[in-house]
Amino acid sequence: MSKHIILVEDDEDIAALVAYNLERQGWHCTPIHHGTEGWETIRKEIPDCVILDMMLPGMDGMQIFKNMKEHRHTAEIPTLFLTARTELETRLEGLQLGADDYIGKPFSSKELVLRVRNILNRANTGATRMLIHAGPICLNKATLQATLDGSALELTTAEFKLMAYLMERPDKVQERYELQHAVLGYADTTQTRALDTHIKRLRQKLGAYADYIVTERGVGYYFTTEPPAN
Numbered sequence: 001m002s003k004h005i006i007l008v009e010d011d012e013d014i015a016a017l018v019a020y021n022l023e024r025q026g027w028h029c030t031p032i033h034h035g036t037e038g039w040e041t042i043r044k045e046i047p048d049c050v051i052l053d054m055m056l057p058g059m060d061g062m063q064i065f066k067n068m069k070e071h072r073h074t075a076e077i078p079t080l081f082l083t084a085r086t087e088l089e090t091r092l093e094g095l096q097l098g099a100d101d102y103i104g105k106p107f108s109s110k111e112l113v114l115r116v117r118n119i120l121n122r123a124n125t126g127a128t129r130m131l132i133h134a135g136p137i138c139l140n141k142a143t144l145q146a147t148l149d150g151s152a153l154e155l156t157t158a159e160f161k162l163m164a165y166l167m168e169r170p171d172k173v174q175e176r177y178e179l180q181h182a183v184l185g186y187a188d189t190t191q192t193r194a195l196d197t198h199i200k201r202l203r204q205k206l207g208a209y210a211d212y213i214v215t216e217r218g219v220g221y222y223f224t225t226e227p228p229a230n
Helices: 011-022 035-045 061-068 090-097 109-130 157-167 176-182 193-211
Strands: 005-006 030-031 047-051 080-083 100-105 133-134 137-140 145-147 213-216 220-223
Touching: 005 011, 005 035, 011 030, 011 109, 011 193, 030 035, 030 133, 030 213, 035 061, 035 213, 047 061, 047 220, 061 080, 061 090, 080 109, 133 157, 137 157, 137 193, 157 176, 157 193, 176 220, 193 213
Parallel strands: 005 030, 005 047, 047 080, 080 100
Antiparallel strands: 133 137, 137 145, 213 220
């Protein structure tokens, strides 16, 4: 899917130039010329990357970025500051708050594209580590959301942790004690029924895909990448 980038820049000529160069890379760019509108759009659309001018009408770029960091759904969006304010203190303020990069005006379009590409690549790497996908099951460790064949799969926190632990170690038997201790937090072996109950409920929720979780009698459980055909 094409990456969505929101550009908040009040100079319409600069915004048009940046958007043109970004869209030449196959990315979708939404230029916005007002700070308050920019923040509202970021909050609603949750883009893959944000490019912020520092000086904006309504709400400046630094305040937009602070708002992003204070909200769970926008806190991790990669952000690049694009601004004429290139003083060291200003650059450091943005970077200390967690900005991914900073480029000053005037700028090279080629350099801007390369910086955005690097930011997106780093974000993709992090997202890949947070996603666990096998067969019809997908877990997002960042949001604790799960899907089964593309539909929402409602799991408790314990069920999610157990499923993630097994899926991250496919086709390898995980001993009962390891699952109880590392995943469920039980320090002894007296809680085996709780583990079995979690496994039973997971299988019920997986329905036709219950065979992805395999019992190794007397040892523990594992997630198989090749479940038996029904």
